[in-house]
Amino acid sequence: MxxxxxxxxxxxxxxxxxxxxxxxxxxxxxxxxxxxxxxxxxxxxxxxxxxxxxxxxxxxxxxxxxxxxxxxxxxxxxxxxxxxxxxxxxxxxxxxxxxxxxxxxxxxxxxxxxxxxxxxxxxxxxxxxxxxxxxxxxxxxxVRRDPNAAEPVWLRETNVNGFTVIAATSLVEGDRVLQNPAFLYYAVDEDGVPALDRRIDAREATLQDGFWEVADAIERTPNTPSVELGLITLPTGINRQALFERSRSPEGVSFWDLPTLIVSASEAGLATExxxxxxxxxxxxxxxxxxxxxxxxxxxxxxxxxxxxxxxxxxxxxxxxxxxxxxxxxxxxxxxxxxxxxxxxxxxxxxxxxxxxxxxxxxxxx
Incomplete structure (x- = not known):
């Protein structure tokens, strides 16, 4: 030995x-x-x-x-x-x-x-x-990075009846506020074909724990007049990390943060490959x-x-x-x-x- x-x-x-x-x-x-x-x-x-x-x-x-x-x-x-x-x-x-x-x-x-x-x-x-x-x-x-600089945001989230696409002109104030967001709700039929069910436009949407706080919301549905909803909340599974990591390079992420990042990106409808x-x-x-x-x-x-x-x-x-x-x-x-x-x-x-x-x-x- x-x-x-x-x-x-x-x-x-x-x-x-x-x-x-x-x-x-x-x-x-x-x-x-x-x-x-x-x-x-x-x-x-x-x-x-x-x-x-x-x-x-x-x-x-x-x-x-x-x-x-x-x-x-x-x-x-x-x-x-x-x-x-x-x-x-x-x-x-x-x-x-x-x-x-x-x-x-x-x-x-x-x-x-x-x-x-x-x-x-x-x-x-x-x-x-x-x-x-x-x-x-x-x-x-x-170099001075303007936090209010316009940077288009696209998110996708699944729900019970189909999925929701969230589009906004920019993401500001600590990666929590979407400017001029549009929430597009799609319903999926039995054949898997999506159809626009309703649309909510707003001045801004603030991400809270488990929901969006939407200001000056206006709801539009097919073949019906638009409805002003004012301040409303919309449930979501997206968290703050999903917003922060949406454009971050994988090489700049620590090994210990990757599993959580993958989950949050997946919940936000982002590509996780x-x-x-x-x-x-x-x-x-x-x-x-x-x-x-x-x-x-x-x-x-x-x-x-x-x-x-x-x-x-x-x-x-x-x-x-x-x-x-x-x-x-x-x-x-x-x-x-x-x-x-x-x-x-x-x-x-x-x-x-x-x-x-x-x-x-x-x-x-x-």
Whole structure:
């Protein structure tokens, strides 16, 4: 048991060294690129010193790190195992009777743990950092967002007899008041055909807990004169978060807020595919990092004396990029609603991990 623990500790140490080297190189490159981008975007418009630009880049660094984490694991594990292979340490381990699975267990467990950490901790930090970055950038560039600026609002809510479409010219006063709203009530017959049942126009509607407080309401129904209702209340299942999140980017939402956001957006009749895809992508992060680790292992476990180790390592790196491209492609299809979010987020890492496991099993265990 002591030898088992020592091997795991040694492999964990070597993997951490490789990940540190990979994170250092990749992190330096992306931070440098982002620094140059901020210099061009902000530095050419306002007076700002280098330290302030560095501060802006630091605010975005958690989100950038989260995005590049699969590549950090891919090249980090590649580096660690390639170094062990070059020093013939893998040969010694295999000669002592250790299986490939025992050698790789520490990197694989580390990938799963870091994937969980990324979803639960790193993603919320990235979302908060992005929000702080946008606020700081707006302050530097003297951007003033007019809360009363016209921004059309469209909401859809189901009810007992059909559904309701809510249209308004703008959303103001802390995302609770609709200006010039129109409530269009549609009834659906047995064949599923909707028909306009009535329409209520108003000067404004304020969202309260479970109902709209509608001012200066006028009701119109087909083939009947309009009726002035004055101040009325209309029941609703829409909450404040649904209004606030209606145009928010999924990448700017914390992992912990996504489930509630999906429910509120669904209740408001908004499309939830992008939010569901983001949630499943974060949930799949442990599997994604595990797939990257297995790709690196499949590319570097070939013994150095058999030759072609560098070529296999290069092939592993290219395979990692193929997985990333496939994941992005499926994500785009899923965001458009043409593919279930569960499939779009999990398919690429699952297929890649299975292929890598199959290759390792066939070459190492026969």
């Amino acid at each position: 002591a030898g088992f623990n020592n091997v795991h500790r040694y492999m964990l140490t070597q993997t951490l060294v490789g990940l540190g080297m990979s994170a250092g190189v990749i992190g330096a490159v992306i931070i440098l690129v982002d620094f140059v981008e901020q210099s061009r975007d902000i530095g050419t418009r306002v007076e700002i010193n280098a330290m302030e630009l560095v501060g802006l880049t630091v605010l975005k660094s958690p989100a950038l790190l989260e995005t590049t984490l699969p590549f950090i694991f891919l090249f980090g594990v590649l580096t660690a195992l390639f170094r062990l292979n070059r020093r013939s340490e893998l040969v010694v381990m295999r000669a002592s009777g250790m299986s490939a699975w025992r050698i790789l267990s520490a990197p694989m467990i580390l990938a799963l743990l870091v994937g969980i950490f990324s979803a639960l901790v790193l993603n919320p930090l990235g979302a908060a950092g992005n929000a702080a970055f946008e606020a700081r950038r707006d302050a530097l560039m003297n 992008r939010y569901q895809l983001r949630l499943h992508t974060l949930l799949a992060m442990p599997l994604t990092l595990l797939a990257a680790t297995l790709i690196a292992a499949a590319a570097t476990m070939r013994l150095q004396r058999l030759g072609g180790a560098a070529g296999f390592a290069l092939a592993g790196g290219l395979t990692g990029f193929v997985m990333f491209f496939l994941q992005e492609l499926l994500g785009s299809i899923g965001a458009a609603g043409a593919l279930p979010p569960l499939t779009a987020a999990w398919a690429a890492p699952a297929i890649t991990a299975l292929l890598a496991l199959t290759y390792i099993a066939s070459t190492e265990d026969g």
